[in-house]
Amino acid sequence: MSYWFESEHKLPQSRLAIVSYLIVGIVGFLLLGFWKLQVVDSDRYTQLAERNRIRTIPIIAPRGKMLDREGRVLVDNYPSFGVLLLRDNAEDLERYLPAIAEGLSIPLETLQREVDAAQSLPKFQPLMIKPEASPADIAFIESHRDDLPVLEMLMVHRRRYFPNGFMAHASGYVGEVSAQQVEASNGRLRPGDIVGKTGLERQYNDRLMGTDGMRRTIVNSVGREVGRLEQSDAIPGKPIDLTIDYDLQVVAEQALAGRKGSVVALDPRSGEILAMVSHPAPDPNDFAVSIPSEEWKRLNEDEDRPLLNRAAQAQLAPGSVFKIIMATAILESKAVPESLTIFCPGYGNFYGRQFRCHTFDKGGHGLVDFHKAVVQSCDVFFYEAGKRLGIDRISYYAYQLGLGRRTGIDLPSEEAGLVPSEEWKKRVFKQPWYPGETISVAIGQGATTTTPLQLALTIGGIANGGVFKQPHLLKTKQNVPEFRFPLAEHTVETVTRAMFGVVNEGGTAAASRLEGVEFCGKTGTSQLISNEGRKRIGGGRRFTENAWFVGYAPRRNPEIVVSVLVEHGEHGSTAAAPVARDVIRRYYEKKGQRGQQLTVDLKRSEVDPDSVLAQAKPAVKADSRQPVIPSAVGRAHPDR
């Protein structure tokens, strides 16, 4: 190729110059066009731009449902309409306010106040002026679409819980996101979003909460819709499957019968919580729309502390339930002989002070050995044992058995309780430990505090030989975290036999015996005030003892543990034990029904049991799919 070697040929310079003029001409022509639009006709286009407004209306995503272990709905949503006030055009807004106030029957001052308070918010962000619109409101808005274009209806999904605070502490409740939460969410949450405030609603908020969608419409200068832009659909939240058994929850709620206290039922083999009750309870439905500040104040200042989830947050002296920890410590440490036998005259003298047994008025238990001490809950025996063990050994075993630390349940605010020790007293009070304090701790008094949940975990773990599965409310297929404190077979056998005696050998919970069930447990009655103090103040219900009972079945490798606290219930035997009995009875009834189903199938088909088991399962499933009708308790969802 040689076309470039002969470049002597003159390049067409004049034609290139013409192209240059053409370029200048084109740019000049374009600039002229911009001049015409941007300088000459600018005002006209500015007006047109003003008329272009975009209105953004959120599409609220429904939260995920909560289902019980058999797939029954515990918490769901219902559709509702809220009234939005669109604030794109401030001048017009003022003009419309009186008509809106009248039409929606909101006091004009209230409305004006809300509008004024929203001054600093961006103009395109609509204001929710009525969270729950009545049919009359909807009719009003629909019929005034043209003359009141600043009103818009928004479909929202309100949370629906069982009424009267059924399971309210476990489920928690939702509410408008706080400013701090918005701040901390990295832009994921926006003001006005509904988020879980407590309980599972908060724990699993990320899973339950969906992503809101958005509808963008073009509106003209008076706010009338003239076109639609893109729409992004809402992504609903995911449902969560709980370990709660609705039937047991119903029984537990019912058995507590309005008394202050808590019931926790769990399966110690897996750590699954079967029921969780705390009374008194707020009705979370009241929070679902928006709670008036007076009501909120009342709930917060209520002496009965209805917002406290007693199951995981009430830190109270465990009373005699603690004797099971003591009994385990005696057998495991071997610091006190198992053969220890003492005489109980109704009191004992330690370190120059008289400590009473609960049988003080009846003249004492007489001769008491290990088994009788647990069955009859003899205080004097455990005073002596505590003295011999010493506080450090007691606190060591209490901690190893799960007390004084959080169980790790999947709830946002769990308390750890307290296991006192010499070191603790020095650190917190800068005082030495007095030996007399050990005597109180030995029967679960003094500074010792536990939550009902902790006691369920501890007693279940002991009866299981020292395996403590982390309690949880969300069903999981993964391995449940656990901690182990392996106990000698002899220890487990001896302690569980004693707990069997408590219920079945005329012990403190003999009245709660269940026919055909190895129902075991331990009562507790914890004082809130010393006997002398009681006399001084003159008693009163406020200082009546708390009643405890932790029961389980069967005796070895239990399937269910129920921990019951009845505040001011006076006696564990009469106030608390029957509650646990009712729950465990229901548990076995359900199990029996399942068993019956099995036997019927067996007779009909007469094949090897293994395959029958497989066949029987769907039958059980079908049974459980029956509609939730808790009419027996009067806690059904109202028909809305």
Added chain:
Amino acid sequence: MKELSKSHDFDWWLLAIVFALCSISLLQIYSATRNSPFAGMHWRQMTWIMVGLVVLLVVSRIDYHTILDQAPWLYLLALAALVAVLVFGQTRFGAKRWLPVLGAILQVSELVKLIIIIMLARFFGEVRSDRLSLPDLVKAAVLTGVPLFLILLQPDLGTALVLVPVAVVGAFLAGIQWKHAVALLLLAALMLPLGWHGLKPYQKERIETFLRPEEDPRGSGYQILQSKIAVGSGGFWGKGIGRGSQNQGGFVPVRYSDFIMAALAEELGFGGVLVTLLLFMALLLRLVQNAQRANDRAGMFLVMGVAAVLGFHLLVNVGMVIGYMPVTGIPLPLLSYGGSATLFVFLALGMVMNVRVRRFVN
């Protein structure tokens, strides 16, 4: 031949103008997308610019004569690629324009544009006369016409039309005769009604709305109207970066690409437009200057081919934004977002640099 690619031969002025336009582009892409699902697009564009810069440096090192030598092969390759697009291409936005190459999806017609520039530069470079003879004119027309027809089949009217100015400017510089020019114009006028029937319905619609935009403010005329509102409401000083209601509100269609000039006009005002258009003018005039100093005819035609394409893009794209041209989907070089288009510009400018670097040879 002596290698003379020292730094003072490099066209630093041209590079400075390109950088200035790229900066404006990044700023406007950022402003247009920051509140949209496309946020962060300016980073991707910046990556394309970086890649383009490397391409530019590499291409400026390769003697353009080497490239011109390969022109026939490249031309055949281009035709093959266009046929491949029609057969295997992926359909995006209703037209087959994309071919998956090396995992990325490239718009083949961008590359074809470049090859036509090269092919025509070689062809006109070999014409030894100051006047273009009729046989040569017909040859040039066929060379341009075949790929043009293939691109039209995609269908991509915009890119197809871009080939025309390369041929027209080339023919003009090669000394087309008046009688031939007039004859061609008459022929084109006669072809127009015939071509109208060959257009797709949406193409007809676009041209109709271009002629009478007010009749359909919610359809295709809507885009032009919103673009004009954006430009007009910007006024002389503009509304400020990130503060144009037309741009931020999403009224301006594809405001980060085809209509980026509308977004710019709204936010930076007539002042910003003036600066931007003067930069484009400087770029084009600089190209003409480089063409004047080119060592041989082929080099000059190469540079002017690039200038013709860029100038045509500028006219059609900016004209569209202010309602002087129909909506064609032709991006604004260096300003609009887009990988293939950006690479094309840098490749083309690389060749221009190359021609300049070799201007004093022999």
